[in-house]
Every structure is written in C-alpha cells, then in structure tokens.
Amino acid sequence: MSEGNTEKEKEGAQGPAPGLYVHVPFCRGKCPYCGFHSSTDLTLVPPWLAALEEEAGRYREAFPAFDTLYLGGGTPSLLSLGDLERLLAFVRRLFAFAPGSEITLEANPDDLTPDKLRGYRELGITRLSLGVQSLEDRELRFLGRRHTAAQAEWALNAALTAGFAAVAVDLIYGLPGQSLLTWESTLNRLLAYRPQHLSCYQLTAEAGTILMARLEQGEFALPGEEDGLAFFLFTSEFLGDQGYCHYEVSNFARGQENISRHNRKYWQHVPYLGLGPAAHSFAEGRRWWNQADLTAYLKALARGETPVAGREVLTPEQLRLEALLLGFRTRFGVEVGLLLAAPNGQENLARLRETGLVELSDGLAIPTREGLAVADRLPELFLE
C-alpha cells in the first residue's frame, strides 16, 4: 500500500491547502539539548536526496497544491546551494504549489554567507528561520552552539537586508544563571532588528540528551516552576508591548500576517505531507511517520520499500483529544462544542473562565497568557 496515494486523500484536499515538510537530517555536530536524530556524515547527502526524490514520487498527485514548504532539520543551511537547487527542482516538478506559497528554510548563523543568502532568494525561499538561540556568548557556549553573538547579529542583519518576506528567529531562555534582566537585554538587542517572527523556547532537558545527563549529575539547575512562569509571563508581556502577538506557547508574530503559515497547519489539523527520515504526515484523519534513522530510511527506499515506520487512523474521539491539546496551546483556541462533549465540560469551562485561564470568543475557548502557561493541563479537564 502506498501511503497517501488513495482516492480518499484526494478528497481531503478540499479544505485549506496542505503543507509540505522536508526533513534535512544533517548537522555539523550534535547540540547537547537536542533530542533529534541527525547525521554528521555529509557524504550521505546525495543518497538522501535520491531517496527523497524516490519518496516524493510515491505521493505524486496524492495532494492538491501545497501553499507552504518547510525545509527543517537538522540543519538545512548545511546543504550546498547546488544540493538545495536539486531538491527544490524535483519537489516543484512532482508537486503543485499555490501562487504566493510560503517557503521556509531553517538556517544556522555560522552557515550563512552573502552568497548563500542571495542564492536562497534566487531559489525562491521566502522565509528564513534563523537559529540564533542567544545573544550572549556564555549562553551560546553552554548550548554547544558553533556561532558567537557577533556572528548571530551579522547573520540577522544580512538576512533582514537580503529581501526575504520574513525572517524568523529562534531563541532559548531559562538557561542556568540567566536572569530576567539578561534575558530582557537579549530580547532588546534582538528587537532592534525587528524580525517578523520569534520563537522563544524554554530550555527543556529531554530524555537521552547530553543536557539531561549533565543535569542529573547536578552540574547545573534549571528554573523551577515559579521562575519558569516568571520567564514565560515576562516574555509574553514584553514582546506584546513591542507589537508581537503571542499566538502559540513559544511563538510570536509581528502582526497576524507574520504567523507561521506552515506550523499553523500542525496545530489546526490541516493536512501536511512530511518527507525524509522521521517526518510525520497527516491527512484525512490519518497520520503516518517515517523511519527516524537515516540509514533505515535510505535502506527502505533503496529496496523499493516504504520508509513509513508507523501509522494510525484517528477515531473521532482521538481527533477531539488532539484538537484539545493543540488548540489549548494556541490563541486559535478550541471550539467550545468539543469541550462540552465531555461530562464536566460546561462546569470546567466555567471555572477556567472564572480563574482567568481561558476566554471565550466566537464559539472558541482561547487560552489566556496564564492559560498558555498551563496548556498541558487543560485538555485533561475535558476527557470523556
């Protein structure tokens, strides 16, 4: 069975346009906080590109025109312009894209050069997502990043003047030793560039990472609940004052028009196709995902087999649960009807409003700032 290649999925195309994600599983080195699979063996780029083309071919005509393409990783900016051109060529050949599509590429500051930025523009990249993470050298070293604050500022400046429709910046906060003051200073310096989009992630030690091992050995401590909340609320308020809307737990846009069109699809059950190792796809109430390991992914496709490692068909209740857990993380909110389907729905919704965690607007329950801070605990109030 070839995934997605059914009549049913063609029908699923009638709503909002789907998004396309391509996973670039290569990194120059492993960041200590990152839990993703990645390879540092760049000789695998050509076979990966070949496999990707093979995989993309399997979905030819399965989806209507996409209106977003997201090149994520890993580190997509590690790819040479030539490799990137090849990739975009077969993607464009095999799939249709709506006019004005958002095409995002994730980049590390240390990979960028004026030539590369110009090349990206020429290849049609409209949105550059820059992994700045911090503007403090001490913090960048702690995070194991290979760029300095100065490099990051250069890259920011270069990207913003290169003519992209939007530059998005990733930041990490809640680092050991970081105070609200140092965080405010980082944000202030960054906001001088007025990027269109900001992702501010609170540092989390994930299982199996070097960061977790070091945390467990007591090398440092991460902020507790109250400090974490203080960072979270401060970030939200500070960026709000600067004209950035806090539209998802960790995401801020300089005006509604700068909300990540692609990521929004993940949060609103809009269909998306993911290509490459570990990529997830969703369409017509079905989800499937590829082998996370690059070698396994390559092997499968080399043998003419599917790289899909797992799939699930979601029941209406599962879709409802996902709508809750995704919706409570965003200011797009949750349809009130989905909440009232739960036994204590009415009562719990009323209490969330009384306690200021949720507000109602146009039949939607929308988490407030305080509500976003406890978003992971809200869905459980509406279990059947």
Place this chain on the structure above:
Amino acid sequence: MQQIRNFSIIAHIDHGKSTLADRLIQATIMVPERLRRDQMLDTMDLERERGITIKSNTITLPYVAADGQEYALNLIDTPGHVDFSYEVSRALASCEGVLLLVDASQGVEAQTLANLYLALEHDLAIIPVINKIDLPQADIPGTKEQIRRELGLDPESAVLCSAKEGIGITEVLEAIVRRIPPPRGSPEEPLRALIFDAQYDSFRGTVVSLRLFDGEVRPGDVIRLMSTRATYKVEEVGLFGLSRQPAARLRAGQVGYLIAGIKQVSDTRIGDTITLDARPAAAPLPGFKEVKPVVFASIYPVSNDDYPALADALEKYKLNDASLVYQKDSSAALGQGFRCGFLGLLHLEIVQERLAREFGQSLIMTVPGVRYEFTLTDGTTLAVDNPQHYPDPVKIKETREPYIRASIIIPERYVGAVMKLCLERRGVNPHFINPSPGRVELRYDLPLAEVIIDFYDKLKSVTQGYGSFDYELIGYRPSDLVKLDILLNGEKVDALSMIVHRERAREWAVRVCERLKEEIPRQQFKIAIQGAIGGKVIARETISAFRKDVTAKCYGGDVTRKRKLLERQKEGKKRLKMVGSVTIPQSAFVAVLKTKNE
C-alpha cells in the same frame, strides 16, 4: 465409629499450636520430603507469612495406637486469634474433644481461657497439654498450678511435651485415643451432616467440609440443604489427607468433604445441616453462634466498572469466611460498594489482603469505625455503624460507644510510654499486673474506636516491638460524639466522614486535611480542604493550582505522543475518584488511615 476421634487444638497465640499439628502429622503420615515444611496445615501464604492460622483446616491422621488398633484421628485446625472465635466455634461443634495447649514458659493467657470456655460450651473432653517443656525458662510446676487454679482442670491430667523437639508426641496421640470419646450417632439413622467450612474451587465449584453425625452419604445420592431445601446430586465425597482423598462414602462420626455441583456460592451456609432428599432427617443439628461484627468499614472497587467483580468475590469469600458480614453501600465519591462488618482489626486486614491476593480485587477501604448507639429525644434507640446514617444532631439525646478492656504485656521499661499512648486514646481505669519479674501487664478500658486505627502500630513503635496486645469487649458507655465531615472545595466527601469523640475531632480533622494535602496532586484550580462539624470548619488546608506546565515544542512529530499521554490519563481517570471538580487518587483514602512516619 469406635476407631474415630475428632479433635481440635486450642491455644493462645504463639503457644505452639502449628508446631504441634506438624509433629502429629509427621508422626502419623508419611509426608513426602518435598511436601515437608513448617506449618503444614496453614495453606494460605498469608498464614505462613504472619505465622498465624486464619482458616480452619482439617486433616485425617491414621494412627495405630498402643492397643494395636488403627484409629482415624481427625484434626480440625482452629485459628488462635481473638477475632476468629466464630471459626473456632464452628470447628469445635464438629469435635468431641480438644487439646488445650499451654506454653510452659508463659503459662495460662487470656486466649487460653477464652478458648477453654468455648470448649466447655460445646461439652468437649479437654486434654491440657503443656508445651515447650524444653525451654530453660519452662516452669512446669507453676504452669500446673495455673491449670488447677485458673482453668479448674486436673493438673495431673496434663500431657507434657515439646512440639519443637518432638518430645511427648506419642503421649499426646495416646491421650487423644484414650481420653476423647468416639463420636456417637448411628449410620442407620437419616443423614445429618454439619457444614463447618466451605471452599470455592474454580474447577469443582463449592467444596463443603462436613462432619457427619448420623447416617451416611455416597456419590450419586441426592442431598438436601435443610435451611434452603435446595437439592443437589453428590459428585464426590472423601477424606482430608495432605490433599483431598476421594472415598466411596462418608459415615456417621466421620469428617470429610463433599462436592455436589453447588455453583451458587450463597447456597452454602456454614452451620447448615445436610440430609438426604429421599430420607430426610426430622430436625437439623443445633446451629452455630451468631457472628457479631465490631469493626465496620466500607469497601469500594478502585474502578466502578469492577463493582460486579467485587460483589462476586465477596460472595465467594464469604463462603470461606462466614464471619464477614456485608451489605450494599454507596457513596457519592466512590460509587457502589459494600459496608462490611469485621470481627476485629486483624480480621479486617486479612479480609482486605485475601480479597486482593485470592480474588485480585483492588479496593478502597474507608476509615474503619465501630457501631455507635444513639438514644433519640423520642426515646428510641438507634445503632449506627455507618457515618452516613448519623442521626439529626438536634434529635440526639444520648450517644454511647463500645469499650474494650485492653491487655498489654510489655517489659517494664515501656510502661511510661504505653500509659501515655493509652491516655491519648482516652484510656481509663488502668490496672497493673506483674505476671513475672520485669514484665508488666497493663489493663486499660479504651473506646474500641480508639484502637481500630493504628493503635497497634503505635504500640509496637513505642515498645520497639515488645508489646503484645489483646482485648475483649466490655460493653457500651456514654460518650460525647460528633460527626466530622471532610470537604473539598465546599463539597462533602461522604466516604471520609467519621463519627468521633468531640475532644478528638479537631486532631482528626487536622490529620486528615494534612494527609489529603500530601496525597491529592495539584490541579488546574486551587483546592480548599476543610474538616467541619456541622457547618463549623475546624481544620483547613489549601492546595495551590498549577502555575506552569507546558512543553516548549509541539510540532508534527509530537502530537501522537501527547495524545497517547492524554489517552492514558483518560484510562487512569477511571481509577480516580471525583468529588465535584476535584480528583482524588485512591492513595488518599489509604493515607488517612496510616500512621505518619515521624
């Protein structure tokens, strides 16, 4: 029938009953080496773990006596703890005599006497056996004197033995043959057999233990249970060896088992008489002593879906332990359950553990209580063993609660600590007895309600494990009682309500609120925990709400994992109890009962 002897061993706890039973078995039956172990009659794991006998078990010992004749000695084992006197009484009704075991180093104890009275009630031959004569501290003349003075028995009739060392075992066996009369009754008369025990066997259905007084029964016979008039066809009869041994028939005087396809567990009633349908007996055998529960608690399945399974387990359990009484109960917080009456604390614990081990039931047990008495303003008297039935306070004229006389034996150095404990528990009327140098027996009158929760644990802790505790009920006394309610966000948790003495109410309220604060996880909203009498709040705790709990990232690859987490929560939710909007874990109900580790 002249070659049959039916007997029991009765003793105070720890006086060596199980060891003596083992020796008697070893002396008469060739026990294969692989089956040989301590406490052969105690088949339940729980019994061997605790070193006590809970259920009565029966075994037939073939014995060739000094007179050259072969006898069948039916040893009907009995439990030794005060809680289990009903089991003792059932076993004794099937015997003609008993071995009354006394520890030569400890002498006659409270339970020795209680068991003696039971044996006398059943008009049984009594053979005093002085055990542990090998111990250096054994005092044989002193023990004999106690047997004469305190038991009123002939001390020279006592058999001396050491079950541990195997001394005097033949003498015990000979005494059983010579001094316990053979059963009376006639095989020719219509069948009359007493059901003194029953077990549920998942392959065979109900296995009834019975003592035949008259007549005989064979496979193929149609029997009738005299109380219900239900009839069954007998599939198998047999004797108790180390395991069940099928036989062609059972005759008057014998003790054995019967399997008759009795599927409905509730159809078998301990104490009922079995007769033959074709030739029924004119009257049933005299019944058993009525069971009087003294400790009460409600049990609920952890998940409401398991209620039918719990009902079924209780029914099967009851077959095997007639002393448990129960009826349906329900709670707004915990759903459908049962109010149970237990013979005592040990009994309560054992029921709980056996339901868990043998029937796989996970339970929530509410705070145990006692049966209180109320005289109302209209002159009527009311017995209340469930706080949910507490009468309207304005109509109460007088309240009374049951008292016990506790007997606590401890080394002298702990007297101060134990007195303090007893005073905290509203103990009155202390007496000191010095049974032997260095040891003190403290007697206190204590409200039963004060000992049913963690008294024994506390006692063990203040005496570093040296305290022994026994009690007897001494009746009701006036007492100033109130009903304490626990509220979560203003809603009453009915399963946590309790009836307490007014002076102890605040202490309890504080303790329960503290425990709940520890056990109830933080939730999306602030939780107020209150203890209240009527509308008056006497204790309060607050659990703050979550402030920050959200993962930083959630993209395509994270959704499934997060949803699965939620689905697991949904599954787990069945096992959580809701009061209003507050989720209470099962552990919270258990925690309020536990002694805090100080």
